[in-house]
Amino acid sequence: MEEANNMESRIIEAAKAIFVRKGYEATKMGDIAAETGISRTSLHYYFRTKELLFEAIFGQLIGAILPNVEVIMNRDACVLEKLPLVIDEYLAAIRRNPLFPLFAINELNRDPEHLFHAITVHSNRIVPILRLREQLEVEMEMGLIRKRPLIDLVSTLISLTVFPLLARHALTAAFLEGDREAFEVFLNRRGLLIKEMMDVLVKP
């Protein structure tokens, strides 16, 4: 039957949404079956165990969040020119998957190795990121940008990009009177602020 493949993807979509929103422990097979619109038993027919189902979507989720910097890295330009583009790309990836950071953070806590292993599967996405890293180190050595431990740069970039989405609810309540659209406005100007910040960090 050709319904199988289609049903599998329907299940995966449903499971993705629920796993990401509630975390592994709080997600019940029954929830996923209900969301998909099938019986729990039927769900077991497609994915024998909860762990197997989780496994099936985990890689996808990682892939969806890794920023695609390949095009950017193929340009012949210095880091200072590339950085704003990378930031935009990264910001876009996060905004396409706003619930992902929470998921990743939790999974990192639940089973760190699992996440690391899943990332290695996406080596094609990783390569250009490593090239960016390399270019950063080279240009630091050349004095084109300020010398700084990479972890300082990366943790700052990720902090500024990811955290507001993690704390979305609290920030909206505390500063925007609960206005969700105002939060979107905030996010929209966030890119500029992040670029300013990163610029300060790397300017010699």
Added chain:
Amino acid sequence: MEEANNMESRIIEAAKAIFVRKGYEATKMGDIAAETGISRTSLHYYFRTKELLFEAIFGQLIGAILPNVEVIMNRDACVLEKLPLVIDEYLAAIRRNPLFPLFAINELNRDPEHLFHAITVHSNRIVPILRLREQLEVEMEMGLIRKRPLIDLVSTLISLTVFPLLARHALTAAFLEGDREAFEVFLNRRGLLIKEMMDVLVKP
């Protein structure tokens, strides 16, 4: 018996550690009983339900993480002078409770209202924070510091401070070859970087 009060605090300490590390759902009453060194039934004797036990420690946790800025706010100084002190205080509060951010983020996701309600209990801690907010707004109006939406400032500060602890494991693995002491070194210089960043944001 006078053992009761002591036992309650023993339970609370154990429960705090486990709830914070594993989250509400993944924490089992049996875990807490074992960690405390009593039977699960005995645990129920002190705290009839899991929800009640959780409730008992929730407020404490919130209190522990709210930075104490009262002393700072009583000084007669401008925001530019106070900000570095506030940052240090906040950084210290977070480092005293490095697992708290993950806990708070998850609880925020699980039941936002609950967290907001718990915060109102600590109004004595909140007042000086609101005064800081007010002083920021006044000095922006006066042109002493650059005019910016408060959410931009606060989200930046919290992002830079909190996120590295959330992603501790990943950052250590990716940039420090898993060296935990190197991560402490990173955290130690982080305060300076955050002050630089915040300075850029508020300088007129």
Added chain:
DNA sequence: TCTATGTTTGACAGATGTGTCAAATATAGC
């Protein structure tokens, strides 16, 4: 010592969740 009260525990009941199985149903291809 006896008693009242505080504390601990094992046993139980009920709820919820997972995974398996065999029977029922649908469907494709002959």
Added chain:
DNA sequence: GCTATATTTGACACATCTGTCAAACATAGA
């Protein structure tokens, strides 16, 4: 229509977790 295979489902077994209860145990104080 018939058959082989795919899919769905209800029923079951098993495990885990929660909360209650009554009985056992400990201990302070009369």
